[in-house]
Amino acid sequence: MIASLTLAAWALRVGLGLRRRRTGRVPGGAGGAGLRRKHLRVAKPAVALLLVGFVGGPVSAVWLRGWDPFDSFHGWLGLLVASLFGAAAVAGHRIEEGRSRAFDVHALLGILAVLAAAVTAVAGFVLLP
Secondary structure (H helix, E strand, O other), X not given: OHHHHHHHHHHHHHHHHHHHHHOOOOOOOOOOHHHHHHHHHHHHHHHHHHHHHHHHHHHHHHHOOOOOOOOOHHHHHHHHHHHHHHHHHHHHHHXXXXXXXXXXXXXXXXXXXXXXXXXXXXXXXXXXX
């Protein structure tokens, strides 16, 4: 999960760079195709890995430890994080296909997802053996 969180934070950083260019806060035009490609190259595997980790969490809780799934604060936060990343991915996919221009919604979902993921990681420390 550390690798996927690192990738997600990197994708967020690149995405915020795209936003600064698009809004004119940084010279370079409307966005920069290179930054957009980099954002997509990093964000897609990050979301996929996070969602695989989300599925693996309850599975390992039940099969390896005999716990009830979502019987912890970490589990419920994980559900929130998976939902936020999923929503950000859907919004981003719609933007990528040209079916939406909801850049602000996508950015907000991405920021909230990364912040919530950081809180979830900290909340999971108490579950470590």
